[in-house]
Amino acid sequence: MPKVGMEPVRRKALVDAAMRVIGDHGSLTVTMSEIAKQAGVSPALAHHYFGSKEQLLIETVRVHLQRLRDSVITALRAAKTPREKLSAVIRVSFQADQFAPETIAAWLAFYAEAQRSEETRRFLVIYARRLRSNLLANLKALCPEEDAERIAEGAAAMIDGLYIRQSLRSAPISIEASIALTEDYINLLLAPLSREAAVQRTET
């Protein structure tokens, strides 16, 4: 049924199919055939639009990272205060769709791929920086910059760690518990620093 303007439709279908197949399979060692089948087209068409398997996979990372970014932006807009914005960033990280086993499996596979593909690595580095900087920007409004950096580093690590540990599916932690742990961390580290009481502390 060749109709003009199929390209964007097919590209999206293939990228979505790739994510699903990778998530199910839990690995990037998926075939173009599987992806194409899942997208309801022939393997040859996948090559036609993406040129190579690698390009399709890179595009898949790119698109999904972009979507995650959009979620964060939306959530940040809805939050008013810096403290609310911090919570928003955390909440999005543990969003139901992000926390689904197949999604986690897929991201894990991409992390592994990043060791080999410079382009995949670049995208993931951007994600890691963004997470850290979203936390940092709002923490800076609540405590001295020096402390903000430490806390952002720790919180980002905790978020990624909870995520990774989830991938093993042993003693899975609920979304709420994951959010609570991260919030607790920030609250406790912030508590002694946020007040003006800290202000009178000059550098040691």
Add this chain to the structure above:
Amino acid sequence: MPKVGMEPVRRKALVDAAMRVIGDHGSLTVTMSEIAKQAGVSPALAHHYFGSKEQLLIETVRVHLQRLRDSVITALRAAKTPREKLSAVIRVSFQADQFAPETIAAWLAFYAEAQRSEETRRFLVIYARRLRSNLLANLKALCPEEDAERIAEGAAAMIDGLYIRQSLRSAPISIEASIALTEDYINLLLAPLSREAAVQRTET
């Protein structure tokens, strides 16, 4: 040079070679040829001793997890108090050899593999449980059990998270900084819960 008793020698050489090749390659999509070459034997011999590539990889995970376990046990023995034991567990997690880029890349690859191989997953689950329980046992001596569980969960996540983030090699964190972040986390959560911890609040 056929001499009797080569089997254990070859097995060890192949397992070590596998870890090295996987670490360099940053992925489990390595060939038996590469591994065998690295070990200085023919691919056929690798098959002779391990039966299949999958078995060799599983054995590789097992052996390296065992080594990590031995390090932890040794470190725990050397530590006296529960608080010292906590520090020991953290220290071993970030040991230089564990924190080397190739080692991290290899573990990441195994995590991804665990999504597909039930046996690999089992080993990693054991590791995750052990980390958590080593932390938990010693935390229990320092605070109420309920809190101990929360803190153990958070600390384990932070350790794994720092580890994973290291794999992207963007803004790498030093071993000392990683240890400090984790120690800080535990100290701060412990502070309001234990008299002893409050006493030994010495540094920031």
Add this chain to the structure above:
DNA sequence: TATTTTTGATTGACTGATCAATCAATAAAA
């Protein structure tokens, strides 16, 4: 001790399967 037999170690050459990538051909819009 000298000779033969057995056994473990090792490999080169091969096979079968899998898969990414290509391409020529077809069908339907424009």
Add this chain to the structure above:
DNA sequence: TTTTATTGATTGATCAGTCAATCAAAAATA
């Protein structure tokens, strides 16, 4: 007619896994 979408068939490369053959040490035997 030209362009775009689409596929079946095919190719070439890569690899895991197999196997029969070799070689040398060890054990058994004379």
